[in-house]
Amino acid sequence: MALGNLKTKYMTRNDCYTAGRKITPKGIMVHSTATPGVMAADWFSRWNKSYKAGEINRQVCVHAFLDDKEIWQYLPWNNRGWHAGGDANNTHIGFEICEPGGFSYSQNQMVGYDVKKNEAYFRAAWENAVKICVYLCREYGLTEKDIISHAEGNKKGIASNHSDVGHWFPKHGESMDTFRAAVKKALENVGKAKEVFETGNIVEIKGSARTYYPGGPIIPNWVKWNYHLITQDVFNGKPVIKGGKQCVLLGKTILKSTMGEKAGIMTWVDKDNLEMVSAGVEVEPENESGKKYYRVQVGAFSEKKNAEALMTRLKKAGFDAYMKYD
Numbered sequence: 001m002a003l004g005n006l007k008t009k010y011m012t013r014n015d016c017y018t019a020g021r022k023i024t025p026k027g028i029m030v031h032s033t034a035t036p037g038v039m040a041a042d043w044f045s046r047w048n049k050s051y052k053a054g055e056i057n058r059q060v061c062v063h064a065f066l067d068d069k070e071i072w073q074y075l076p077w078n079n080r081g082w083h084a085g086g087d088a089n090n091t092h093i094g095f096e097i098c099e100p101g102g103f104s105y106s107q108n109q110m111v112g113y114d115v116k117k118n119e120a121y122f123r124a125a126w127e128n129a130v131k132i133c134v135y136l137c138r139e140y141g142l143t144e145k146d147i148i149s150h151a152e153g154n155k156k157g158i159a160s161n162h163s164d165v166g167h168w169f170p171k172h173g174e175s176m177d178t179f180r181a182a183v184k185k186a187l188e189n190v191g192k193a194k195e196v197f198e199t200g201n202i203v204e205i206k207g208s209a210r211t212y213y214p215g216g217p218i219i220p221n222w223v224k225w226n227y228h229l230i231t232q233d234v235f236n237g238k239p240v241i242k243g244g245k246q247c248v249l250l251g252k253t254i255l256k257s258t259m260g261e262k263a264g265i266m267t268w269v270d271k272d273n274l275e276m277v278s279a280g281v282e283v284e285p286e287n288e289s290g291k292k293y294y295r296v297q298v299g300a301f302s303e304k305k306n307a308e309a310l311m312t313r314l315k316k317a318g319f320d321a322y323m324k325y326d
């Protein structure tokens with residue numbers, strides 16, 4: 001699964017990054033910045049500094065910041081972070097939700113916070129917070145039960161005495177319990193929206209996949225580095241089952257760099273090992289000045305260069321292709 005609005009830029013100057021201690025993530029800690037109006041992208045220049053070199057007066061770093069629009073990842077997820085002020089740093093991925101501007105703090109309380117005015121910002125940031133949790137839960141085999149706030153971490157004795165996010169969420173009628181419930185629901189929906197992999201789809205193999213199907217050959221890395229075209233999803237009219245799993249044939253390899261085709265690996269692969277890159281052809285009728293057009297979408301990409309590569313390929317093949325961003 002990809003996180004559409006995730007941007008990654010590591011804080012390589014921060015001592016936390018250079019310390020490079022690894023963790024096996026066991027949970028997620030939710031923070032909020034208590035710094036009104038400073039958005040996710042702004043934190044890079046603030047924190048990409050070395051305490052040892054005297055460039056910043058705090059030893060602090062967190063895996064990601066998010067606001068109503070973007071999610072910025074500043075540390076590898078398995079790099080030990082400095083966000084909890086306690087043992088949770090050894091186990092928890094931490095992210096900060098940026099707080100909107102237009103108010104101030106006095107004795108750790110929000111002063112002059114306009115709930116109505118900030119409701120839209122809060123909802124959008126909340127959605128991003130749910131999204132990053134869903135993404136991390138799936139990536140590290142966690143559930144909503146593994147998500148705590150900084151304040152809850154303090155109650156458990158694994159984080160310093162901070163009140164985030166309990167000083168903010170209730171203003172919008174929410175709590176960590178309703179947040180976990182939202183993540184739980186979103187996780188269930190991901191499961192339900194399980195994609196149908198069939199002939200014509202361009203797919204990639206999940207990073208976590210080890211063998212093509214249970215008990216099958218080990219997948220070499222180069223196979224994971226490129227995309228593949230599904231060229232067959234049945235054999236003699238019947239689904240193909242290997243190692244107890246329904247498989248499809250990856251009959252053509254698509255180079256990630258150019259989207260050019262080359263000979264495929266011609267291997268049956270468990271559908272559960274696949275991620276969708278392009279769900280083939282979607283046709284939608286459209287009315288324009290009395291005429292009816294059929295517009296065909298052949299791909300959806302999170303990276304522009306991949307979309308451009310596919311467009312180049314289509315143009316070479318003689319199609320009048322164009323790109324749309326939404």
Ligand SMILES: [Zn+2]
Pocket residue numbers: 030031032083150162164
């Ligand atoms: Zn915090």
